């Protein structure tokens with residue numbers, strides 16, 4: 001089973017994002033693996049263990065410094081990594097999708113591709129779909145359960161209100177992982193040491209000679225969301241506060 | 257501009273959240289709006305759609321395959337209609353189903369896509385969307401035709417714009433390759449309101465202490481017509497399923513009212529609910545970070561406040577029903 005996992009290095013979820021200009025933020029914050037991608041890496045490693053053969057290849061498009069994140073995935077148990085070096089601030093999801101597709105297609109023939117359901121920085125929510133379209137594979141995103149049996153994959157995804165949809169799809173396919181799928185493993189020192197010597201291929205994005213896209217997404221401006229002012233603190237007994245709240249929501253906010 | 261709007265339904269009813277999307281696309285009649293729906297999915301839709309500005313109601317019927325078996329089939333049918341009608345842009349709801357469908361269409365067409373937008377302007381092809389888990393907003397321009405956007409539910413208030421709609425039937429024949437098939441839908445919790453589209457949400461954090469205690473919130477939610485959410489701490493402690501988690505690794509919600517009970521207001525929880533119009537916080541600690549980021553604060557124990565709120569709402573409902 002040849003498995004590829006697409007991961008992205010993103011600012012730590014606890015980092016505050018400070019804008020330095022209309023289109024740039026202070027990127028000296030701590031960077032980590034996109035939280036949803038951890039579920040993807042974990043699932044890939046479990047599938048390899050289940051089938052007993054093949055390899056798990058980590059693929060990312062990012063800065064040179066994304067190497068540390070790829071090494072983290074290798075320490076979790078992946079076999080080798082591919083880092084497509086690009087300034088991710090300069091490229092949109094269409095280009096990222098093309099770069100991941102090319103990097104994988106040049107490397108081998110995927111049976112399964114895992115991604116996270118979305119990245120927590122650009123929140124594009126489209127890479128798994130673009131990859132699937134480029135490879136002409138079926139895709140299911142936001143997967144919370146994954147079962148591989150022979151040539152068929154059965155997945156479950158939540159479609160709101162706790163309702164789960166069960167979907168069968170044939171290999172090869174793309175799976176977008178989300179929280180609930182598994183518990184990503186912690187890495188221990190011996191594995192971290194071993195990961196340092198695993199193969200990591202670096203490719204400049206220009207070497208991939210990506211075909212230009214007809215459409216693109218251009219970032220015009222970044223701006224902070226307006227903050228709320230200090231809260232109006234309600235006073236009095238619990239009964240008084242709830243009565244006031246209902247009154248405010250009804251008459252001032254016209255919600256109730 | 258010719259804008260296609262995939263219409264979402266639930267239990268054969270038009271979802272209320274479609275109307276804000278139609279208003280966002282309408283721009284007071286500047287655009288020509290095509291409602292895209294599947295035959296048999298909504299009855300008696302004409303009146304409501306045209307009262308919000310829909311010019312053409314496109315009813316898509318598919319021969320040779322059952323579109324409900326696979327989102328791939330739906331995607332191909334909609335792309336067929338978009339091509340036939342020369343649609344320039346697609347605007348849908350950024351709901352669970354909507355995001356999936358719009359992303360499939362964009363990927364197949366190699367078209368630019370922006371999901372979870374909080375604003376959209378078709379005159380200059382720009383959108384405003386959340387980035388960095390809601391910490392930042394980005395203004396993006398979508399180059400190329402067609403381009404595709406998904407609007408976060410409830411962000412644009414519906415506005416009537418009455419027109420007379422024309423009905424256009426669109427037929428397409430598709431072959432089902434059966435490489436992807438929806439096998440079953442487990443509807444055990446189907447009576448609940450979907451968090452991502454709910455107009456009111458009441459949620460609890462770690463202090464809820466046990467799964468059974470969510471009944472307090474459910475009782476209150478019934479009076480409010482609300483959905484019930486949870487923080488990650490409550491989910492990770494086993495008090496609530498992950499489907500109820502609001503936040504960075506949970507759901508992004510955008511209700512008119514969000515009531516957070518016993519939730520500290522961590523950056524990751526905020527990421528999922530800061531788009532709420534009005535935020536109410538109930539917390540025992542007057543220094544809880546959430547009090548710096550909400551509209552109304554109640555310092556108090558959720559085990560007292562929530563039942564009191566339920567009782568007050570119930571009392572009010574009864575007195576309104578029997579004046």
Ligand SMILES: Cc1cc2nc3c(=O)[nH]c(=O)nc-3n(C[C@H](O)[C@H](O)[C@H](O)COP(=O)(O)OP(=O)(O)OC[C@H]3O[C@@H](n4cnc5c(N)ncnc54)[C@H](O)[C@@H]3O)c2cc1C
Pocket residue numbers: 013035460461462463486487488489490501502503504505506507517518519520521522523524525528538539540541544556557558559
């Ligand atoms: C990668 C990552 C992703 C994350 N994603 C999410 C996410 O999606 N959603 C999310 O919620 N969190 C997420 N978190 C976790 C987040 O950082 C916080 O740990 C979590 O939100 C805290 O939950 P809480 O507010 O319920 O609990 P606590 O932090 O324990 O806060 C409880 C609050 O309730 C108050 N309180 C105590 N007793 C009562 C009472 N009886 N009545 C009223 N108030 C009371 C306390 O004063 C306190 O303010 C994520 C973290 C990471 C690192």
